[in-house]
Amino acid sequence: MTAAAVNAGFTGIDPDGPAFLASLGGLVAGSGAAVDAVLPGRPAEARQMCGALLRLLRTDRIAELRLLRTTAPPAGGAARDLVPDPDCAARIRVTDTPIPEVIIVNGRAALVRCGVAGARRASLVHAPDVVRTLQALFSGVWRTAVPVEGPRQGPAFELSEGAYRVLRQMCTGDTDTAAARELSISVRTYRRHAAEILRVLGVTSRFQAGVRAMELGLLKSGTGGPAH
Template sequence: MHGNDMDVFGVSPLEERVYRHFLRHPESAVEGALVALGVEQRALDRAVARLVELRLLRPGDRPECMCPTDPEMAVARLTELRLRDVYQEVQRLTQSRHVLAGLRAESSAASAEGGMAGGFGGESGVEELDGKEELRSRMEDLAFFAREEIVSVEPGVDLMSTRVGQARALEWRALRRGVRRRLVVPPEALRHAPVAGYLRELLARGGQVRVAAQMSDQVAVYDRRVALMPQDPKNIEHGALLVRGRALVSTLLGLFEKVWDQAEDVAVELREPGGERGPELSEPELRVLRMMCEVSKDETGARDLGVSVRTYRRHIADVMRRLGASTRAQAALLARERGWL
């Protein structure tokens, strides 16, 4: 039995049970889920409608049947939707300073009347950081004082390359103190010489690096209590939000963990140049590989190649075996590294 693993994405226990049912029984009738799960018709209809809205399910070839979305694509979409909600919540917090002004006015009035003013210390939950220098200074402080763990998702290779020198000095000191370091990067990072060199050294010093083809927006969490996220979701250099508070930081950390779990280890991808490349693929295998990377649905790829879905999936499994890949995302990464795509 599974717990409600997908609750971090706002998916209810019943919705998760229904999605898992259709993963086990793709292209099956909704009526079959009613019997298998033992739920009321109305509750099942609501769950199916929500999963269709989230694009985790879609109608099958027959009207009464449903097809599940591939889990990797489903988690990537749910992560994107959840991050969008978090960003909107943070933006609402940063735009609510008029509340603080009103409360301070009340406090000032109490002070003028002889009351106890200024007795409510503490930091705001969200702080805006404007400009590169302020951001760089705060990142240095957070890395310097980290004692347990630094985790981050870095989708921008160009931005990473400008910070490699600075990051080395900060992170090597943190690693020497026993701080755990986990980092998720996009596939392009493995082909960018300065960034790849930094990643190799990070691994050699005890850090952990994984690669994800589907990246969430940039975020970094320090010691599970402070998070940095960009005001522009794709570029932290345009200004950042420093987030404190258990609820928001826990949500961001939970999203990182989902991305981390779905990402691939880079032990093979970051091997030194000149290692074993394995056998070349035949032209039919290359066509299957390209189709796998270009289309999101197996049905579409099978139709374009003129084969059945079952045959198409068998070809993909054969290609993955030839590449030594455990997932389609890893197969795409290995193929791009070898210049086959």
């Protein structure tokens, strides 16, 4: 069963696992997508969805991946078991807040699935107001969810002192030239530090670096640089 009908920004799609994930492949058609996903509560389906998302991440079709796992019974295994590679760039958090099973791509479209076996429904949502609501719901739950490995402090101590200064300056919105002048360094040095920040924080844009730095508490007052 393929896309059934479009009605006010909703397209009915097949809720079956492989078909549902095939719809995801259609949404992530290019490269560098930002994807937020709520994994299914059923362990087998969670592993299937997670595997598909990680394959897209490894092939650079997804550049940023946030996975939200709802609290599952012990038989479902630990959330960290879904991402076996410790160097995987995906971030995963666990929550006990009820939230629909959804995959949001670039904040512009979403796949939503609900119901139980035998009576499940799935939709591709492209109504801007609805997608914005789903994104706001995901972001709100994400902020209060618990990181699988606890707070990630490692990257903070890998940044050089010069990179810390550049990180703060990056968040002012100044041009590279103005920011380098403020720090009394060359534009080339400023950009080298900026590249280091993106690498260490595991992101692909300066905007993402700012968000990640906030999550890690690197921009809080009193956070001055690497520990000595």
